[in-house]
Amino acid sequence: MTPIHFSPSSLKEGRWYEYLIRFALGGAATALTGLISSRFGALVGGLFLAFPAIFCASATLIEKHEIRRKHGAGLAGTRRGQEAAAVDSAGAALGALGMLAFAVAFWLTVEVSAPGAFVAGSLAWLVVSVAAWYVRRKIRSARGGRWQRHQSRVY
Amino acid sequence: MSSSTLIRRCPAQKSSLLKRRSARETWQNEMTEYVVRFLVGGALVSIFATLGDILRPKSFAGLFGAAPSVALVTLGIALYTHTPDYAALQSQAMMAGAGALAAYSIVVSNLLIRARLRAFPATMISLVVWLVVAFGLLALAGGPL
Numbered sequence: 370m371t372p373i374h375f376s377p378s379s380l381k382e383g384r385w386y387e388y389l390i391r392f393a394l395g396g397a398a399t400a401l402t403g404l405i406s407s408r409f410g411a412l413v414g415g416l417f418l419a420f421p422a423i424f425c426a427s428a429t430l431i432e433k434h435e436i437r438r439k440h441g442a443g444l445a446g447t448r449r450g451q452e453a454a455a456v457d458s459a460g461a462a463l464g465a466l467g468m469l470a471f472a473v474a475f476w477l478t479v480e481v482s483a484p485g486a487f488v489a490g491s492l493a494w495l496v497v498s499v500a501a502w503y504v505r506r507k508i509r510s511a512r513g514g515r516w517q518r519h520q521s522r523v524y
Numbered sequence: 525m526s527s528s529t530l531i532r533r534c535p536a537q538k539s540s541l542l543k544r545r546s547a548r549e550t551w552q553n554e555m556t557e558y559v560v561r562f563l564v565g566g567a568l569v570s571i572f573a574t575l576g577d578i579l580r581p582k583s584f585a586g587l588f589g590a591a592p593s594v595a596l597v598t599l600g601i602a603l604y605t606h607t608p609d610y611a612a613l614q615s616q617a618m619m620a621g622a623g624a625l626a627a628y629s630i631v632v633s634n635l636l637i638r639a640r641l642r643a644f645p646a647t648m649i650s651l652v653v654w655l656v657v658a659f660g661l662l663a664l665a666g667g668p669l
């Protein structure tokens with residue numbers, strides 16, 4: 370199983386305008402959520418706290434970087450780009466579980482302590498997301514091991 | 525005639541001037557709030573997104589695509605401008621949004637792999653899924669629909 374690690378060289382793949390687009394989209398999403406809350410109330414505004422506004426840009430950038438990398442090796446890279454974006458999307462599905470944990474922890478603690486609510490929520494997000502990711506990896510590794518043993522028996 | 529003279533001589537004018545000043549201040553406060561939302565929200569989203577860029581494996585990095593960056597800023601401002609009750613209400617609705625986000629991400633993943641769509645159309649089309657699931661969950665939970 371690939372260990373978790375940092376790959377700072379990935380930052381070189383990004384262009385300056387891509388970072389600007391992400392900043393602008395993130396800022397716009399936050400401002401828009403505030404506008405929706407003020408026009409339609411806390412409930413509808415709260416829904417949009419989990420709106421995937423930035424995900425569109427992130428997934429597109431990931432696909433683009435993979436294609437660019439493959440072009441460098443003389444390949445089309447379209448399929449590889451789609452796969453990379455799909456893997457990121459699967460990770461985001463697990464992250465959504467973490468976001469649910471954040472919302473629950475925040476809701477339970479905010480009326481007791483506001484700073485505590487942010488700490489509790491952030492920790493809940495991190496713990497649940499990482500745990501979900503880890504469990505999924507283990508399941509996939511176990512399935513991969515069973516498939517390899519099946520192949521060695523059949524062939 | 526100076527504005528101070530006007531105010532002394534005409535109560536109606538005074539009332540109108542005060543109302544305009546108050547409206548201008550309210551507008552300025554609102555604009556300041558939105559600028560703060562934009563700058564802080566943009567910064568937080570960029571930080572989490574950059575973390576996602578440099579972390580490996582990619583499936584782990586994808587967790588940061590669902591980081592509650594917008595929520596952190598919005599709930600912080602909600603606590604500052606409203607009450608903890610208001611922020612609690614928003615976080616309750618956020619649970620429905622998170623459920624919709626999970627459904628959205630799964631649909632995007634399938635559109636990319638099975639339907640072989642490119643990332644941009646896959647993510648845009650799937651927004652319909654998010655909207656339907658989010659408002660559906662909110663309605664099921666007895667929200668204002």
